[in-house]
Amino acid sequence: MNQADIRILIVDDEPNVLKALTRLLKQYEPVTAISGEEALLLAEQHRFDLVISDYRMPGINGIDFLILFKRMQPDAVRIVLTGFADLEGAQHAINEAEVFRFINKPWSNLEIVNVVENGLAHKRMLLENRALADQVRAQQILLNEKEAIIKALEAEEPGITQVNWAQDGSIILDDEDLQ
Amino acid sequence: MESDKQSTERQATILLVDDESINLSVFGQFLAPYYQVLVATSGQRALQLAGGAPKPDLILLDVMMPDMDGYQVIGQLKADPKTGDIPVIFVTALTSDLEEERGLSLGAVDYLYKPCHLSILLARIKTQLELKNARDWLKDQNAYLETEVQRRHQENEAVHLQLLQSEKLAAIGQLAAGIAHEINNPIGFVNSNLNTLDSYLRDVFCVVDASNAALDEKPLSEETLQSLRELKQAKQLEYLRNDIPELIAESMEGLTRVRDIIQDLKDFAHADKNEWELGDLHKGLDSTLNIIANELKYHCTVHKQYGEIPQIYCLSSQLNQVFMNLLINAAQSIETKGDIHIRTGRADQNVWVEISDSGKGIAPENLPRLFEPFFTTKPVGKGTGLGLSVSQNIVRKHGGKIEVTSQLGQGSRFRVWLPIRPPELGAAE
Ligand SMILES: Nc1ncnc2c1ncn2[C@@H]1O[C@H](COP(=O)(O)OP(=O)(O)O)[C@@H](O)[C@H]1O
Numbered sequence: 333m334n335q336a337d338i339r340i341l342i343v344d345d346e347p348n349v350l351k352a353l354t355r356l357l358k359q360y361e362p363v364t365a366i367s368g369e370e371a372l373l374l375a376e377q378h379r380f381d382l383v384i385s386d387y388r389m390p391g392i393n394g395i396d397f398l399i400l401f402k403r404m405q406p407d408a409v410r411i412v413l414t415g416f417a418d419l420e421g422a423q424h425a426i427n428e429a430e431v432f433r434f435i436n437k438p439w440s441n442l443e444i445v446n447v448v449e450n451g452l453a454h455k456r457m458l459l460e461n462r463a464l465a466d467q468v469r470a471q472q473i474l475l476n477e478k479e480a481i482i483k484a485l486e487a488e489e490p491g492i493t494q495v496n497w498a499q500d501g502s503i504i505l506d507d508e509d510l511q
Numbered sequence: 512m513e514s515d516k517q518s519t520e521r522q523a524t525i526l527l528v529d530d531e532s533i534n535l536s537v538f539g540q541f542l543a544p545y546y547q548v549l550v551a552t553s554g555q556r557a558l559q560l561a562g563g564a565p566k567p568d569l570i571l572l573d574v575m576m577p578d579m580d581g582y583q584v585i586g587q588l589k590a591d592p593k594t595g596d597i598p599v600i601f602v603t604a605l606t607s608d609l610e611e612e613r614g615l616s617l618g619a620v621d622y623l624y625k626p627c628h629l630s631i632l633l634a635r636i637k638t639q640l641e642l643k644n645a646r647d648w649l650k651d652q653n654a655y656l657e658t659e660v661q662r663r664h665q666e667n668e669a670v671h672l673q674l675l676q677s678e679k680l681a682a683i684g685q686l687a688a689g690i691a692h693e694i695n696n697p698i699g700f701v702n703s704n705l706n707t708l709d710s711y712l713r714d715v716f717c718v719v720d721a722s723n724a725a726l727d728e729k730p731l732s733e734e735t736l737q738s739l740r741e742l743k744q745a746k747q748l749e750y751l752r753n754d755i756p757e758l759i760a761e762s763m764e765g766l767t768r769v770r771d772i773i774q775d776l777k778d779f780a781h782a783d784k785n786e787w788e789l790g791d792l793h794k795g796l797d798s799t800l801n802i803i804a805n806e807l808k809y810h811c812t813v814h815k816q817y818g819e820i821p822q823i824y825c826l827s828s829q830l831n832q833v834f835m836n837l838l839i840n841a842a843q844s845i846e847t848k849g850d851i852h853i854r855t856g857r858a859d860q861n862v863w864v865e866i867s868d869s870g871k872g873i874a875p876e877n878l879p880r881l882f883e884p885f886f887t888t889k890p891v892g893k894g895t896g897l898g899l900s901v902s903q904n905i906v907r908k909h910g911g912k913i914e915v916t917s918q919l920g921q922g923s924r925f926r927v928w929l930p931i932r933p934p935e936l937g938a939a940e
């Protein structure tokens with residue numbers, strides 16, 4: 333995920349809000365949708381790293397949209413733009429949508445830019461963590477394989493994996509070993 | 512008990528009027544142990560005493576007197592509101608029926624003939640005083656009742672006004688979130704745009720400053736020119752040139768919207784402006800719709816079918832409150848998605864406004880209770896049960912009525928009828 337191909341999706345039923353946010357996030361060249369439904373169609377065709385959605389929209393609301401969107405693109409960072417009063421009683425849905433941050437309307441430009449940067453950094457970190465975890469897991473698998481071979485040898489030839497070294501570096505063979 | 516009452520009762524005052532002082536002294540001496548006695552030997556003097564203090568409770572009036580006879584005296588007594596209620600007994604030597612009738616028609620309560628038995632005199636006086644007491648008591652009671660009725664009426668009026676106000680506040684509270692959203696959206700993008708414009712201008716001036724510096728450089732080197740071009744490129748001046756007018760136009764539109772919302776709210780909230788005026792119902796409906804847009808637009812489609820209606824004399828802001836209640840009820844009856852129709856029309860000297868919904872309808876057993884104050888089927892916080900009762904009061908004040916039809920599961924229709932000219936303003940201009 334490098335800076336150049338970061339893709340941001342903004343969803344709001346108010347065209348002027350979309351335009352203002354697009355100006356603000358111009359460097360990312362965000363894609364916009366004026367409803368959750370339209371945004372879901374876009375999400376079928378394109379991958380997004382971060383999505384900002386209004387809560388109150390005709391048709392499906394922002395939280396329901398994000399729940400559906402999350403099933404399609406679980407790795408994208410989800411941000412909700414809203415007035416606080418809107419969210420009363422939406423607790424359950426909010427938990428399900430796993431929203432990264434809520435931004436109040438009217439918003440401050442600085443806050444949006446910060447939240448977007450933090451969100452992207454968060455995602456980058458998650459992906460890095462995941463890559464590291466993958467590495468660890470791959471190494472674990474290698475280790476496990478080695479161990480399995482050793483076990484198998486041991487089963488066939490007990491003690492074979494245990495070697496007695498002499499002080500001068502030669503191998504000491506027991507009498508039993510010779511027989 | 513009885514004696515207590517006697518002692519606290521004021522001793523009655525009796526005015527004796529006779530031109531012959533012998534009569535006065537006989538009657539006077541006889542009555543003095545029971546009553547406070549005033550005497551007058553002429554009609555003039557009698558009128559003076561009757562109008563003064565203590566006010567007589569009863570007057571014994573001789574008919575035949577020189578100068579001013581009894582009939583003239585009673586005429587003047589009755590004409591004066593101060594003395595008109597004092598009962599008068601005529602005392603006369605005359606026996607003709609005709610004269611008796613004349614006296615009674617002038618307002619005398621009884622007749623006594625001279626000479627008369629003193630015990631009869633006493634009994635008649637007592638009867639008249641008791642009657643007067645009863646009358647006075649009744650009058651007091653009536654006056655008391657009247658003020659009481661008036662007080663209750665004022666109280667009711669005050670409670671009703673309070674109800675009206677609190678219902679409106681509750682409704683506005685319900686709407687506040689929606690209105691906040693409606694205002695926060697434009698404020699959000701206008702504010703954002705201004706901040707963006709700020710950074711745009713910094714970029715523009717950065718290029719301007721660099722250009723000015725270059726102008727001062729003589730000779731102008733190719734490197735300076737090149738770096739100026741690069742700076743212009745980096746600051747995206749061409750993009751800014753196109754974007755700034757758009758940014759400004761959008762922001763102005765946002766501010767216009769905020770201004771309109773505030774204006775609508777102001778129109779709506781003028782509950783204190785209780786003035787009858789010619790009002791345009793369509794305008795009222797539209798501004799009410801704007802205020803509650805947020806309650807409606809996400810799950811209802813509003814269809815307007817306005818007919819040809821004249822302006823009507825009304826309390827506009829109160830009617831707006833009625834429309835708001837009906838519209839909110841309609842919106843709340845629609846659970847997922849549905850339609851609200853607003854129709855208006857005229858029939859004869861009345862206009863009607865109809866708000867119908869495709870909502871869940873009203874159970875037949877609830878229909879008769881809809882307009883009861885505090886009747887609600889909504890959960891606490893959502894319904895106060897006051898909307899329809901307040902609305903009905905307002906519509907009645909206009910001389911109109913609200914009709915309801917509803918089909919459970921299909922929807923409801925509320926029709927408000929209003930006279931073009933409410934009866935209390937009179938039919939003529
Ligand atoms: N359009 C409607 N559709 C269905 N029910 C309605 C409608 N309008 C009113 N009602 C019923 O009438 C009741 C009383 O309405 P109202 O006086 O406005 O109080 P509230 O809306 O606060 O409950 C409501 O609770 C509801 O049951």
Ligand SMILES: [Mg+2]
Nearest residue numbers: 836840898899
């Ligand atoms: Mg209501």
